[in-house]
Amino acid sequence: MTLTPEQIAAANKANLETLLGLTNKAFEGVEKLVELNMAVAKTSMNENVQNAKQALSVRDAQSLMAMQASMVQPLAEKIMSYSRHLYDIANETNSTFTAVTESQLKKSHGNMNGLVEEMSKNAPAGSDAAIQAMKQAMTAATTAYESTQKSIKQAVDLAQNNFNAAANTAVKAARGKK
Numbered sequence: 381m382t383l384t385p386e387q388i389a390a391a392n393k394a395n396l397e398t399l400l401g402l403t404n405k406a407f408e409g410v411e412k413l414v415e416l417n418m419a420v421a422k423t424s425m426n427e428n429v430q431n432a433k434q435a436l437s438v439r440d441a442q443s444l445m446a447m448q449a450s451m452v453q454p455l456a457e458k459i460m461s462y463s464r465h466l467y468d469i470a471n472e473t474n475s476t477f478t479a480v481t482e483s484q485l486k487k488s489h490g491n492m493n494g495l496v497e498e499m500s501k502n503a504p505a506g507s508d509a510a511i512q513a514m515k516q517a518m519t520a521a522t523t524a525y526e527s528t529q530k531s532i533k534q535a536v537d538l539a540q541n542n543f544n545a546a547a548n549t550a551v552k553a554a555r556g557k558k
Contacts (some may be wrong), residue, residue, distance in 0.1 A: 402480060409473035416465050420458075460547045467543065484527070494516060 431464065438444045496518065500511045 398480060398484065401476060405473060405476045409469055412469045413466070416462070416469070420462060441557070456550055456553075460550060463543075463547065467540075482529075489522060 394526065434447060438447060496511065496514050499514075500508075503511055
């Protein structure tokens, strides 16, 4: 199987387009992160000003303690909301990268299978064992990759479930519930 200059140019163009798409997706993720952080900074500044004004109007220690206690629950909920937004941004970006990677790997696997088939057709007599070994190695690599992907997905799902459980527990604790 010989590659022509046109095939090489087409492959390079496709790779460049894939790289540009991933770069744009990475920039989108950074942009969302900046927007989130700017919104949080604005909100925090306004709330801090309001809290400072409220604290200055307090006349006794008991009222000050009650005011501080009333701020704990909303703060915990905001922290959890911020964490969820961060996770969503990272997960969305990661999902795109994963999909592109899987697509490229499938394409490469198909190309490699085609190459092995082409080689087996044109192989000299007596090379059947080598061709069969290559096919078995490719099958083993594919199986290992699929197993790894399955394990990673399970680990991500477990981490997400643990994060959600911890977030709910923290919010309930901040509310004073058990």
